[in-house]
Amino acid sequence: GETISIGELAKELKKQPKDIIMKLMNLGVMATLNQDIDFETAEMIAIEYGISVSKKLTEEEIEEKRYNFEDRPEDLTKRAPVVTVMGHVDHGKTSLLDAIRNTSVTTGEAGGITQHIGASEVSLKGEKIVFLDTPGHEAFTTLRARGAKVTDIAILVVAADDGVMPQTIEAIDHAKAAGVPIIVAVNKIDKANANPDRVKQELADRGLLIEEWGGDVISVEVSAIKNIGIDTLLEMVLLVAEMLELKANPKRPALGTILEAKVEKGRGPVATVLIENGTLRVGDPVAAGATHGRVRAMFNSHGKTIKQAGPASAVEITGLNDVPTAGDKFYATEEERHARAMAEKRQAELRVSTLRKTPHISLEDLFNQI
Numbered sequence: 458g459e460t461i462s463i464g465e466l467a468k469e470l471k472k473q474p475k476d477i478i479m480k481l482m483n484l485g486v487m488a489t490l491n492q493d494i495d496f497e498t499a500e501m502i503a504i505e506y507g508i509s510v511s512k513k514l515t516e517e518e519i520e521e522k523r524y525n526f527e528d529r530p531e532d533l534t535k536r537a538p539v540v541t542v543m544g545h546v547d548h549g550k551t552s553l554l555d556a557i558r559n560t561s562v563t564t565g566e567a568g569g570i571t572q573h574i575g576a577s578e579v580s581l582k583g584e585k586i587v588f589l590d591t592p593g594h595e596a597f598t599t600l601r602a603r604g605a606k607v608t609d610i611a612i613l614v615v616a617a618d619d620g621v622m623p624q625t626i627e628a629i630d631h632a633k634a635a636g637v638p639i640i641v642a643v644n645k646i647d648k649a650n651a652n653p654d655r656v657k658q659e660l661a662d663r664g665l666l667i668e669e670w671g672g673d674v675i676s677v678e679v680s681a682i683k684n685i686g687i688d689t690l691l692e693m694v695l696l697v698a699e700m701l702e703l704k705a706n707p708k709r710p711a712l713g714t715i716l717e718a719k720v721e722k723g724r725g726p727v728a729t730v731l732i733e734n735g736t737l738r739v740g741d742p743v744a745a746g747a748t749h750g751r752v753r754a755m756f757n758s759h760g761k762t763i764k765q766a767g768p769a770s771a772v773e774i775t776g777l778n779d780v781p782t783a784g785d786k787f788y789a790t791e792e793e794r795h796a797r798a799m800a801e802k803r804q805a806e807l808r809v810s811t812l813r814k815t816p817h818i819s820l821e822d823l824f825n826q827i
């Protein structure tokens with residue numbers, strides 16, 4: 458394809474060639490002044506400077522490139538892990554999430570009304586963890602099927618009185634397929650007929666070898682009801698997160714995934730967004746799937762009004778002109794017309810897929826099951 462020398466590009470962008478060479482290095486491209494780079498790469502550099510070099514690029518294409526642009530290593534900072542709780546029905550997923558939320562309230566988070574927004578943020582020793590309230594593997598796989606990889610760590614809940622069951626195995630398979638590390642929570646250890654050793658044996662039979670058995674999977678014995686082992690479980694989440702070296706760039710415009718959305722009387726469309734990267738601010742123009750708007754108000758998972766939210770935050774926003782779908786990509790744009798252009802492009806795509814009778818996944822299907 459087309460190429461351009463770094464010298465020419467520098468002239469074109471009215472920048473110092475050494476700055477461009479630096480930017481290229483940050484992209485992992487080693488180049489010298491007289492070297493030719495391909496047009497795609499040149500365009501990335503231009504977009505970094507907020508300049509469109511190509512007349513061929515539409516506004517939404519520019520936004521799309523911005524969305525996919527790699528962050529410079531020096532802009533990356535540590536971010537909190539995003540965790541999903543998975544496991545067989547009745548093994549205690551909901552109870553465990555409740556216990557985790559209560560732990561964080563007693564450890565000094567601004568209590569108040571615990572609003573259900575589809576995700577919760579808890580903190581342990583000043584470290585944040587984001588929990589998705591999604592119902593185990595159904596939402597996990599559905600979100601993934603829609604191209605969203607939102608989870609860093611999966612907690613696999615296995616009831617100590619029941620052992621490994623079909624949905625336990627499914628959950629293991631899904632987490633493995635997604636490359637998401639598993640932490641096992643052996644739950645209901647308060648019960649008289651609890652048999653944690655049997656659970657560990659059965660997990661080993663399924664190829665999930667926990668640490669005590671010479672493997673590398675962490676397992677914690679808990680009781681969601683009696684509040685046993687919850688702190689240890691959260692500590693293990695932080696330990697695994699530390700090993701994953703999760704990073705994000707708070708300096709870029711926000712991008713993420715819609716977790717939940719609905720219309721509320723007097724508030725209009727309300728959406729829960731998982732901000733995966735960047736910082737979202739009140740007033741930002743945003744696009745979410747086929748909808749767009751401007752962030753009018755923003756709330757954290759404790760229902761508190763906030764003005765901005767950084768990477769790995771679950772927030773509720775108002776200001777969208779319509780209800781997006783769970784799993785939709787979300788991002789802030791520099792200008793509202795860019796957000797509108799992206800939403801319109803998505804609307805056109807949806808019309809085509811509707812004609813092709815692509816199965817539709819409703820929000821209710823997704824989130825009614827916890």
Ligand code: GDP
Pocket residue numbers: 544545546547548549550551552553644645646647648679680681682683827
């Ligand atoms: P889910 O279907 O995985 O979300 O499971 P739930 O959280 O709804 O729990 C199913 C049942 O197990 C409920 O009756 C809970 O009260 C009970 N349960 C959950 N955790 C524990 C526990 O640690 N100990 C005991 N004894 N019961 C529990």
Ligand code: MG
Pocket residue numbers: 550551552826827
């Ligand atoms: Mg449940």
